[in-house]
Amino acid sequence: MTTFLSRSSAGHRGFFIALMLLIFAAIPAGCEKASQHTLSNPKAAKKYDQATILQGLVSNKAGAIKAGDIEVTDSKGQALAHAALQDNGRYRVEIPANTVLPVVLRFYPEAGEPGLEKLIAVAVEPGITQYDLNPLTTTIAKKAEALGGYTRANMVMAAESTISAPEENKTSTGFRGDPTRQYGGWH
Numbered sequence: 248m249t250t251f252l253s254r255s256s257a258g259h260r261g262f263f264i265a266l267m268l269l270i271f272a273a274i275p276a277g278c279e280k281a282s283q284h285t286l287s288n289p290k291a292a293k294k295y296d297q298a299t300i301l302q303g304l305v306s307n308k309a310g311a312i313k314a315g316d317i318e319v320t321d322s323k324g325q326a327l328a329h330a331a332l333q334d335n336g337r338y339r340v341e342i343p344a345n346t347v348l349p350v351v352l353r354f355y356p357e358a359g360e361p362g363l364e365k366l367i368a369v370a371v372e373p374g375i376t377q378y379d380l381n382p383l384t385t386t387i388a389k390k391a392e393a394l395g396g397y398t399r400a401n402m403v404m405a406a407e408s409t410i411s412a413p414e415e416n417k418t419s420t421g422f423r424g425d426p427t428r429q430y431g432g433w434h
Contacts, residue, residue: 293348295373302339303379305354305366311336312363315356317380322349322397348373349397351388354380369397383409 301319305312317338319328327350328340342350350370356363366380367388378384390405391397 293371293373295342295344295346295348297344299342299344299346299373299376300339301342301350301352301370301376301378302337303352303368303377305332305336305338305380307363307366307382312354312356315354315363318353318355320351320353321346322351351397352378352380369402371397371399371402 305315305317312332313334313336315332317328317330317332317340318326319340319342320326327342327346330338330340332338332354340352348371352368352370354366356365364382364385366382366385368378368380368384369388369391370378387402387405387409388397390409391401394401394404
């Protein structure tokens, strides 16, 4: 009987040791594969694949602003385009192909125009080309920047916290549809 128990214990110990070696041998290989997978699949940045025209209206509480300049920069502050406002407060700029989003549109009033403030709007989606600049878009852009930068998620959170939306137009994940179009948001 003693011989059977000692053989059985020795068999169990050998099996246990072999099982542990297999487990520990597999862990580093699994971690290495997971980190390689993560590094090889970075999230692709959104960009304008071709030259794109952005346009819109620059206004304040008094209405359309008649004079000033629009400057468009990339996220690093590099100038991409400039335009002067037309008489009706509208602008139109061409963004070069392969420009990575976000792009920041800034309105600078003409010198000698007292009381006009600088305005900002941010483009984060390549399919949207209409961006109005007004005090509301400026507030939303500043809130998004304070949240960590001009990402779509930050822009939506900033818009939601700035604009009051009817509860029937919200879902558990935010606005139903495009919050920026429905509630005068960032374009």
